[in-house]
Amino acid sequence: MADQPLLQLDNVTAGYGDAVVLHGISLTLPENGSLAVLGRNGVGKTTLLLTIMGYTQLRTGRVLWRGQDMSRMPPHRRATQGIGWVAQEREVFPSLTVEENLTVASRPGPWDMAAVFKLFPRLSERRRNMGNQLSGGEQQMLATARALMTNPALLLLDEPCEGLAPVIVDELIAAIKLLLADRRVAIVLVEQHTEVALELTADAIVLERGAVAHAAPSAQLSQDAATLERLVGLRVAATP
Numbered sequence: 001m002a003d004q005p006l007l008q009l010d011n012v013t014a015g016y017g018d019a020v021v022l023h024g025i026s027l028t029l030p031e032n033g034s035l036a037v038l039g040r041n042g043v044g045k046t047t048l049l050l051t052i053m054g055y056t057q058l059r060t061g062r063v064l065w066r067g068q069d070m071s072r073m074p075p076h077r078r079a080t081q082g083i084g085w086v087a088q089e090r091e092v093f094p095s096l097t098v099e100e101n102l103t104v105a106s107r108p109g110p111w112d113m114a115a116v117f118k119l120f121p122r123l124s125e126r127r128r129n130m131g132n133q134l135s136g137g138e139q140q141m142l143a144t145a146r147a148l149m150t151n152p153a154l155l156l157l158d159e160p161c162e163g164l165a166p167v168i169v170d171e172l173i174a175a176i177k178l179l180l181a182d183r184r185v186a187i188v189l190v191e192q193h194t195e196v197a198l199e200l201t202a203d204a205i206v207l208e209r210g211a212v213a214h215a216a217p218s219a220q221l222s223q224d225a226a227t228l229e230r231l232v233g234l235r236v237a238a239t240p
């Protein structure tokens, strides 16, 4: 059904075993949409991505994919349905080359080795290096490229810029921008670099203690210094 959103969370409460972390989360992401997930440390941003992937325990609510209830679907089936996930830990196979890391993830579609090398020229230069010979930034690029090789309809990115040198951050951001401009994949972006996340995305939510404390178009939130300072702790210069 073409008019269905790609992803919808409907009043989702979820966590780990007895620990409930997310409380009553609702959100909607259209096909090719982009959503920034902001908030301080430990508010549940990673848990939200894990819940979309199916790795947490859903207590109440539903996760809908193109209108179909996928609440009970295991993670590997969600991946086959088109959800690509790049973990905060940037998992790559250490003893496989860059090319091999990409090949094992490959599924048919527009994203093939040539396309991801075009997006990440630095990876192309490193194609014969092993996963464990890469810098943190290169590992992040490889983890993202691997997720793209599965040709997902939705890409979940968990703090891609965390701990990376500014020059690499710039390269990554440029690549994410190209990805979004290409409009063939939707993105949920968890990012501590608030201005960057808001510049890249169409919509944003801010989590506080596992709940959505604020939801707004990203352009609007980027002008809302008071809300950002209250919920993210970011001091934004007042706009004249």
Ligand SMILES: Nc1ncnc2c1ncn2[C@@H]1O[C@H](COP(=O)(O)OP(=O)(O)OP(=O)(O)O)[C@@H](O)[C@H]1O
Pocket: 016, 019, 021, 039, 040, 041, 042, 043, 044, 045, 046, 047, 048
């Ligand atoms: N496997 C787990 N079992 C139990 N509780 C967990 C588990 N993983 C995370 N938590 C708890 O869930 C809460 C949210 O953690 P989460 O990692 O989702 O936050 P986050 O917003 O991604 O934080 P950060 O900005 O540090 O990455 C925290 O209180 C954390 O201690």
Ligand SMILES: [Mg+2]
Pocket: 045, 046, 047, 088, 158
């Ligand atoms: Mg996290």
